[in-house]
Amino acid sequence: MNEPVIEAVNVAKVLGSGAAKVAALRGVSLAVNGGELTLLMGPSGSGKTTLLSILGCMLTPTEGTVRVCGHPPDGAGPEDMALLRREHVGFVFQSFHLFPTLTAVDNVRLALDVRGEPSRSARVTSREALAKVGLSHKISAFPRELSGGEQQRVAIARAIVGNPSIILADEPTAALDGENGQAIMKILAGISKEQGRGVLIVTHDPRLLPFADRIVHIEDGRLVGEEHGAARPQ
C-alpha cells in the first residue's frame, strides 16, 4: 500500500473579506497516494481550484492541516512554500503556461534551473523528460511551433523533470481535442503507474474517467462523494 504523498485534513478556506467573504472550502480531508491517479470533479465554483492551490502550497488554509510528503507547510513563509513546491510538486496547467520565448527543452529546464541544477546536467535531464512524453524530436521548437497537445506534453515534461512526488493538474485536457486529451491522459496515467507518483487532476471532463483510480466529488467546498475508478486494480 502506497503512503499518502499529499494530505489535507479538515481544511477550510475563507476567501475575501467583509461582505465579500466566501467559504471556499469547508472541512475537506483528502489524501493522494503515490502510484494513484485521482480525479477531483465538481461544478464551477465548488472549490476544486482552491483545494488544488492549497494542496500545491500556493495558498494556506484558514483552518486544518496539509502535509506534502510528510512536511506540514503550516506557518511557512512564501519562500518555504516555494521550496516545498519545487522539491515535491509538479504542476500542469490548463493553459500550459509555457514561456513563449524559450524552446521546449528550455521550458522544461526552467523547473531544474529554479532548483539551481547545473545547466549541462539539466539539459540532459530535460531532453530525457521530453523523450518520455514523446517529444524528443521537438526539443528546439518554440511553443508557437507546437500543437496544443504538444505544448501540454512539454508542460508535463516540465512537471515531471524534477522527480516530484505528486503531479497536480488543473483541467489538463480542457484546451485540447479528444484525441490529444486521450494522449495526455495516457501520459499522466503512465506517470502514476510506472513512476509511482501521485497524480491529482481537477476536471469536468467525463472522458477522463477511464484513467482514474479514484474519483472524488466536491460541491460547495465539501467533498460529497468518492468512488473507485475504472483504472483501479481490483
Place this chain on the structure above:
Amino acid sequence: MPLVFTLAFRNLFHDRLRFVATVIGIVFSIVLVTVQMGLYLGFGRTVTTMIDHASADLWIVPRGTKCFEDPSLLDARERYRALSIDGVAEAIPVVIGFADWRMPSGATTPVFVIGTDLRSGGLQPWDLVEGRIEALSTPRAVAVDRSYLGRLGISGMGATAEIRQQLVRVAAITNGIRSFTTTPFIFMDVDRARSHTGIPSGKTTYFLVRLSPGADLARVRGHLVSNIPDAEVLTSAEFRERSRTFWLFSTGAGAALFAGALLGVIVGTVIVAQTLYSSTKEHLNEFATLRAIGSSRGYIYKVIVWQALLSAVIGFSIAALIGAAIVRLTAETALPILITPGLIAGLFLLTVVMCVASAIAAIVQVTRIDPATAFTR
C-alpha cells in the same frame, strides 16, 4: 549560457519596439551626462591651459587672485626681492590683459595679450606650426593661433594689425591654443605687452619662479611669502585648482553642467524604470508560473536585474560610440569635450546603477505575485 540570462535576454528582445525605446532612453541619458561631464572636464582643463604650459615651480600672484585671467598687478620690483632669496634661480615676469585688435579692414575685436620674457621662456606659445619663438623678440612681432586668423581678419604669417594704435606683425602661428572665452590669445614680449595693454612699466601680473637645482620648494616658498607680503605664492597645482574652482563654481558654470548631468540621470532612470516596469507587467503571468513551479523570488529578481544590466550594457555601448564621435567633433573647438578613462568607467558604473535602480519598481511588482494565479488564467 545560464537559463536565467537567456530568459532575461529573450524577454528584453521579445518586444523590440519597447527595447528600442529603453535603449534610446539610456543612450539619450548617458550621452547627455557624457556631454555635460565631458564639458566639465574639458572646461576644467581649458581654463588652466596657460598654467599647464608655463614652466614654473612657483607662481607669485597678486593677493586675492582668483584665476589666471585676473588682471590684478604686482610691483615689478618684487622680482628682485624674489631673486634675493636663496634657492630662487629665476623670477620671470608675465603680463596679461585684454586689448582691442584693429584689423586691416578697420574693424576691431577684443584679444587677450600674454607677454613674457622670451629670453627666459616663462610662458611661451607652444605647438608652433609657422615661425619661431625667437622671431617674437623682433619689434612688433606677435604669435597667434591659426584657428583665430579669420576672427582677427588676417591671412597668416607677416600679416599686420594694430593693438592700442600700435602696429603688430604676425611672426609665429600656433595650432590649438584656444581660449574658452573665445577671445584670441596674442603672445608677445613682456615689455610690448605692457605697452599694448596699458600696464605701467613698473607693474607685472605674475612672476614665474624657477628654483635652483636641489632647492627645497617648501622652504623657498616660505621665504617668498614672508618677503613679499602683498602677494601670494602658489604652486602650479594650487594655482590650477584655484582657477578651475573659480571658473567652474564661482561663475556657476560647473553647477549648470552638473545640473544638466543630473537631469540626464533622472530622465534615463525614469525611462528605463518605465520600460522595465511595463515589460515586467507584460511578463507577470510568466513570473507567476515561475513562482508556481517553485522559483524563489531571488530567481525572478535575477531575471529582471539581468534585463536591466543587458539594457545598460547595450545602451552604454551605443552611448559610448556617440560620445566618441562628439569628442572628435569638438576636439578643435574652443571648448572641447574631454573624456578620460576615469569618466568612461564612471559613466558605465552610473549606467549600471541607473538601470538596476530602475528595476526596483519592477521588482516590487513581482514581489506581490500570487503563484495561485497560474491556476486561474
